Structure formats: structure tokens, C-alpha cells
Amino acid sequence: MDNISSHIKPYFKGKNPIIKLSQSWMKWAFFFFFAASIFGVLMRYFFVGEVPIFTYKHLLHAHSHLALLGWGYMLIMGYYVFNFCIDPKRISIYKWMLFLNVAAGLGMMFSFPVQGYGTISIFFSSIQLFSSYYFAGQILKDLRSQGQHSWARMVRFSIYWMLLSTLGLLAIGPVGAILGKNHPLYYMSVQWFLHLQLSGWFTYSVFGILMHFLFNKGKNIHLLPYQEWILHLSVLMTYALSVSWSTPISLLIPTNSIGVILQSIAYFWIMKPIIQAIFPGMKFPSGWEERLLYVGILSLIAKALVMALLVVPEIAHISITIRLFVVGFIHLVMLGTLTLNLGAVMQLxxxxxxxxxxxxxxFILVLGFISSEVLIFTQGLMLWTEFGFMPHYYLIVFIASLLFPIALVIIQLTCFHQSFKTSKIYKSNQIHQTSNQHMKSSTILSWGVGVFLLASCGGGGNESEGTYTPPSSNTEKTADPKGIGEIKTVDISAGIDETMANKGKAIVDMKCTACHQLNDKRIVGPGFQGITNRRRPEWIMNMITNVDVMLEEDPVAQALLEECLTRMPNQNISIGDSRDILEFMRKNDLEKTGSSDAAVK
Incomplete structure (x- = not known):
């Protein structure tokens, strides 16, 4: 690759007013990245030791919202503003957009860890949501001057997908109020948002930005209309896999397979010319910024290969069965595909x-990304192949996760320390003073919002959860202690069948431990400890094999769903395998509590 660094455009010469905004924008973006990484580290520590005050679910909401709506959103929109806003008179619009996004981000950062989904966290999430509509309209207006190049269309469609994804968020309230939070349509709405964010908004933005980067170097990547529409169609069709997580319908997996084939073809059309233009022959570059971009491109290739594997129905099913694969894929998109590519391009x-x-x-950030991805996917493969857990897995992945906040602290304290003033592109004293004034106002904003939230959120408590009782719960139902399903009676012996228990442990390790602990600690779902002393064996096996009906009709299962707010997926576990799982749970209870089967005595 010819020297990319020498091709930096003279955006920064003179008194371009966009410079006055860029410093504050990127500082806040990296700040929210840092906050998301701290919440992620705390989530990892839940599997290692005790985390006082916080609950896992609340930290999960804080982590995901700041990663998607804080870091990812601000990074992409920052690039769009810095490169496409050419009218100095419009800069004030984006200054207000920065103000709103910082206020919303700080609000979510303080409120989600305390109350999860509640009045205050929803209020600040709504600020971010509705400000993004206005923001999108302004960016689309600026893009009118960029013509109809393929990169410009890709950028426009990234914004369209972002807007379409929010329909899922807008549907959550009405669906929850009318059908209840345990209805499959509720989870389909959530998955609609996540799928279009990852496969639409974030992926299209990476394609568009890489193509725009090459366009500025005189290398235009041209796509035909039918190629673009095949990509659009594939995004919609691959949503079927997300739907199958909560609603197992026979046609969903084949629909996803067709969508994966179309997506693989479209990715090939887009990525081949991009890779040939940036890294001919994939030759490893010499400059560290180019190397960062190289790892980002490799992450994009890895994402495409992972998606291509989902054409096989068995692999598609296991990808949503083993939660580690889901987590690893999301990190591959957010950290590898998005962060490294856009970070490298913005460096260059x-x-x-x-x-x-x-x-x-x-370098530390990349090390944290690669090491954690290797650990997560390796452990997922070990569970799939029934090799169990690698020794000290949770501790090792926790240590690897610490590299992210360490890297981001260095970026905040050193890379931004001199406010870009030592760079040749920031020589104007007037620009430096204006930037300081803007940062001062942002700092005052952060303290003001922080004090308000600390005062209003103090104490937390379950009363702020914003829970909802679905219509089906308004009339009291008598719970059948055996649950609902094919299992009517289960014969259990006084002792433990070790062969069955070992088989059950292998299944639990593969399909259950990402959401359930073997102790009494709640992560995503409740801990397994003591379950055979609380529930009859028929209920346990019906919950495993007939989960959709149980969540719809069994009052006990519905109460658990209302408490955990995460729908248990249908793992398609056979009756025989569920009996093995039951035997392992009996053994686990006997070892941890000294007794089992109290529910049938």
C-alpha cells in the first residue's frame, strides 16, 4: 500500500470551524467508550467474585446502551459531521447535537446501573432516540452535496437503517402494554433494533467510510444498483435468525440461509475492491496506523466468514444457542469491524x-480485543464439542477485559492531554481558545447532570424497576406444580445416576451456563442451586422441553420472566436430554445444599 499517511487532506488548515467541534466530540465519544468498558469489566467480575450494590442486568443495560448509543453512534456521526459538513453556518446545529448526546449519555450512564429500565433511564434514552432523528435529517441534508457516488449511497443507507432500527424501540412500549413483556413480539422488537443496528447501521457505515476514504485518495469503488439491493435484501432476510431465538418457526432458518447466501455475495462485491485498493495482496504495512486499519479489515473479513457459516442450519441454530458466540460476534462488530476501522481512518x-x-x-486496545475474542470463541467451541470449560476461564477473560479501560485511560490522559495543540494542523490560537471554552461548557454540563442524577436516583430499589403486569396476569391462575407439557411423571431414585449427571452437565455447560450459574447467584437468569428443592422434576423438564408454552401459560414461569426480563430461548432439547439435565441438577443441589428433591417429599 502506498503511504496512506501522506494523503491526509488539508481539512485543518486555516480556521475551519469544524475543528472547534472535533476535539470535544471525540473526547466525549472516548469517554463513553471508557464507561462502557468499565461496566463490561464489572459484568465479567460477576463470574469471579461478588459485586456489591449493582445487579448484573442493570450493568448489562448500561454497558450495551453506552456502547451502542454512546460510543458507536458518536464515532460514526462524528466522522459524518467532520467530513460532510462543509457549511460553517451549520456547525452550531451539530454543537447542539453534541450537547444533547452528552446529556443523554451521562443520564444513561448514571441511571441504568442504579435502576435498569426505569423512568429516568428511559427518559434519557428517549432524548438520545429523538435527537438522532433530527441529527439524521441534518446529515442527510449535508450529504446532498456529495452526489450519487456508491460511498455516498452506502452512507445514506446506513442512516436509513439506523432510523428503521428505532421502530423496534418504539414498538416495545405498546407491545408490552397490550401483549405483555413475555410475548414473543416483545422480543422480536428488541431483536429488530439490535439486528438492524449491527447488520445495517454499523456495517453500512464501515463500508461507506472505507469507500469514502478511498475516494479521497482517488480510488472510487463503484457498485451497481442491483448489487446494493441484494445487500439490502440480505439484511432483512437474516433477521429471521434473530426471530427464531424467541419464536421457533420452521421457515425462519431456511429464510436466514438464503439471506446469508445473498449477504456473502454482496460482501464479496464490496470488500474485494476495498481490500485490493487498501492492501494489495494483504501485505502487512509498516506504519502503525496502517497496521491498525489492517486488523480492522481482518475483523471485517472475519465477520463476513462468520456470517457465511450461518448458511448451515445446524450452525445457525448453535450460534443462538451458545450465548458466548452471540457475545463474541457483537464484540467482533463493535470492537473489530467498527472501532478499529474507523479509529484507523480517523487517525490517518x-x-x-x-x-x-x-x-x-x-496497541493495548487491539491486544484486549484479540485476546478476549480468542478466549470467548474458543470457550464457545469447547462447549459445543462438549469439552467443558477451560481452567480459570472467567478469571482469564476478566483480566483480558481490563486492557480496554487501561487503553482508554491512556487515550484520555495522554493522547488528548495537549488538546491537539502540538499537532501541525492545530496552530490557530483562536481555535484552541474556542475549543477550551466549548470543553468548559461540556464539563459544566457533565457535573450538572451528574449531581441531578445522583440526587434523583439515590437509593435505587425495586420500586423503580418500571415493571409491568401483562393482561394474562390480571386473572389469577392456579399453577400446576408439574408445569405444562408432555412430562407428567418422572421416576427418580434415591441416589444419583453419575452417567446421566455427567451427560447433563455437558449439556448445561454448552447451553445454560452463559445465563445461569450453578450457585444461587443471578446473572441473566436465576441460579440453579436449590431448584430441585423448589420445583417438581416434571416442572423442571417441561420448562426445558416446552419453554414457549410454559412462558405463555404457566404462572410460575411467567413470574420468573417478569423478574428476569429475558426470555429463555427454545433450545430444542429432547426429553431424554432434559432427564440428564435434571439428574445433574439433583447432583448439584446435593453437593451445594446437602439435599435434593425436597419438592416431591
Whole structure:
């Protein structure tokens, strides 16, 4: 690859007013990235030790909202603003957009860990949601001057997908009020948002930005209309896999397979010319910024290969059965495909600081990304092949996750320390003073919002959960202690069948431990400890094999769903396998509590 660094466009010469905005914008984006990483580290520690005050679900909501709506959203929109806003008179619009996004981000950062989904967290999430509509309209207006190049269309469609994804968020309230939070349509709405964010908004933005980057170097990537529409169609069709997580319908997996084939073809059309233009022959570059982009491109290739594997129905099913694969894929998109590609491009264009400390911090970030991805996918494969857990897995992945906040602290304290003033592109004293004033107002905003939230959120408590009782719960039902399903009676012996228990443990390790602990600690779902002393064996096996009907009709299962707010997926576990799982649960209870089967005595 010819020297990319020498192709930096003179965006920063003179008194371009966009410079006055870029420093504050990127500082806040990285701040929310840091906050999301802290919440992620705390979530990892839940599997290692005790985390006082916080609950896992609340931290999960805080982590995901700040990662998607704080870091990812601000990083992409920052690139769009810095590159496509060419009218100085319109800068004030984006200054207000930054103000709203910082206020919303800080609000979510303080409220979600305390109350999860509640009045305050929903209020600030709504601020971010509705401000994104206005923001999208303004960016689309600026894009009118960019013509109808393929990169411009890709950028426009990334915004369209972002807007379409929010329909899922808008549907959650009405669906929950009318059908209840345990209805499959409720989870389909959530999955609609997540799928279009990852496969539409984030992926299209990476394609568009890489194509725009090459366009500025005189290398235009041209796509035919039918190629673009095949990509659009594939995004919609692959949503079928997300739907199958909560609603197992026979046609969903074949629909996903067709969508995966179309997506693979479209990815090939887009990625081949991009890779040939940036890294001919995939030759490893010499500059560290180019190497960062190289890892980002490899992540994009890995994402495409992972998606291509989902054409096989068995692999598609296991991808949503083993939660580690889901987590690993989301991180591959957010950290590898999005963060590394856009981070490298913004480094090469001069929108991010370029110095030795920046080089070190990005190296630590990449190390954390690669090590955690290797650990997560390796452990997922071990569970799939029934090899169990690698020794000290949770501790090792926790240590690997610590690299993210370490890298981001270095970026905040060193890379941004001199406010870009040592860079040749920031020589104007007037620009430096204006940037300081803007940062001052942002700092005052953060303290103001922080004090307000600490005062209003103090104490937390279950009363702020914003729970909802579905219509089906208004009339009291008598719970059958055996549950609902094919299992009417279960013969259990006084002792433990070790062969069955070992088989059950292998299944639990593969399909259950990402959401359930073997102790009494709640992660996503309740801990398994003591379950045979609380529930009859028929109920346990029916919950495993007939989960959809149980969640719809069994009052006990519905109460658990209302408590956990996460729908248990249908794992298609056979009756024989469920009996093995029951035997393992009996053994687990006997070892941890000293007794089992109290529910039938």
C-alpha cells in the first residue's frame, strides 16, 4: 500500500470551524467508550467474585446502551459531521447535537446501573432516540452535496437503517402494554433494533467510510444498483435468525440461509475492491496506523466468514444457542469491524491524535480485543464439542477485559492531554481558545447532570424497576406444580445416576451456563442451586422441553420472566436430554445444599 499517511487532506488548515467541534466530540465519544468498558469489566467480575450494590442486568443495560448509543453512534456521526459538513453556518446545529448526546449519555450512564429500565433511564434514552432523528435529517441534508457516488449511497443507507432500527424501540412500549413483556413480539422488537443496528447501521457505515476514504485518495469503488439491493435484501432476510431465538418457526432458518447466501455475495462485491485498493495482496504495512486499519479489515473479513457459516442450519441454530458466540460476534462488530476501522481512518485523516502514546494505547486496545475474542470463541467451541470449560476461564477473560479501560485511560490522559495543540494542523490560537471554552461548557454540563442524577436516583430499589403486569396476569391462575407439557411423571431414585449427571452437565455447560450459574447467584437468569428443592422434576423438564408454552401459560414461569426480563430461548432439547439435565441438577443441589428433591417429599 502506498503511504496512506501522506494523503491526509488539508481539512485543518486555516480556521475551519469544524475543528472547534472535533476535539470535544471525540473526547466525549472516548469517554463513553471508557464507561462502557468499565461496566463490561464489572459484568465479567460477576463470574469471579461478588459485586456489591449493582445487579448484573442493570450493568448489562448500561454497558450495551453506552456502547451502542454512546460510543458507536458518536464515532460514526462524528466522522459524518467532520467530513460532510462543509457549511460553517451549520456547525452550531451539530454543537447542539453534541450537547444533547452528552446529556443523554451521562443520564444513561448514571441511571441504568442504579435502576435498569426505569423512568429516568428511559427518559434519557428517549432524548438520545429523538435527537438522532433530527441529527439524521441534518446529515442527510449535508450529504446532498456529495452526489450519487456508491460511498455516498452506502452512507445514506446506513442512516436509513439506523432510523428503521428505532421502530423496534418504539414498538416495545405498546407491545408490552397490550401483549405483555413475555410475548414473543416483545422480543422480536428488541431483536429488530439490535439486528438492524449491527447488520445495517454499523456495517453500512464501515463500508461507506472505507469507500469514502478511498475516494479521497482517488480510488472510487463503484457498485451497481442491483448489487446494493441484494445487500439490502440480505439484511432483512437474516433477521429471521434473530426471530427464531424467541419464536421457533420452521421457515425462519431456511429464510436466514438464503439471506446469508445473498449477504456473502454482496460482501464479496464490496470488500474485494476495498481490500485490493487498501492492501494489495494483504501485505502487512509498516506504519502503525496502517497496521491498525489492517486488523480492522481482518475483523471485517472475519465477520463476513462468520456470517457465511450461518448458511448451515445446524450452525445457525448453535450460534443462538451458545450465548458466548452471540457475545463474541457483537464484540467482533463493535470492537473489530467498527472501532478499529474507523479509529484507523480517523487517525490517518488527522481527526484523532497521532503520537507515541496514541500508538501504545491502540496497541493495548487491539491486544484486549484479540485476546478476549480468542478466549470467548474458543470457550464457545469447547462447549459445543462438549469439552467443558477451560481452567480459570472467567478469571482469564476478566483480566483480558481490563486492557480496554487501561487503553482508554491512556487515550484520555495522554493522547488528548495537549488538546491537539502540538499537532501541525492545530496552530490557530483562536481555535484552541474556542475549543477550551466549548470543553468548559461540556464539563459544566457533565457535573450538572451528574449531581441531578445522583440526587434523583439515590437509593435505587425495586420500586423503580418500571415493571409491568401483562393482561394474562390480571386473572389469577392456579399453577400446576408439574408445569405444562408432555412430562407428567418422572421416576427418580434415591441416589444419583453419575452417567446421566455427567451427560447433563455437558449439556448445561454448552447451553445454560452463559445465563445461569450453578450457585444461587443471578446473572441473566436465576441460579440453579436449590431448584430441585423448589420445583417438581416434571416442572423442571417441561420448562426445558416446552419453554414457549410454559412462558405463555404457566404462572410460575411467567413470574420468573417478569423478574428476569429475558426470555429463555427454545433450545430444542429432547426429553431424554432434559432427564440428564435434571439428574445433574439433583447432583448439584446435593453437593451445594446437602439435599435434593425436597419438592416431591
Amino acid at each position: 485523516q488527522g481527526w484523532l491524535p497521532r503520537n507515541q502514546w496514541s500508538k501504545k494505547s491502540w
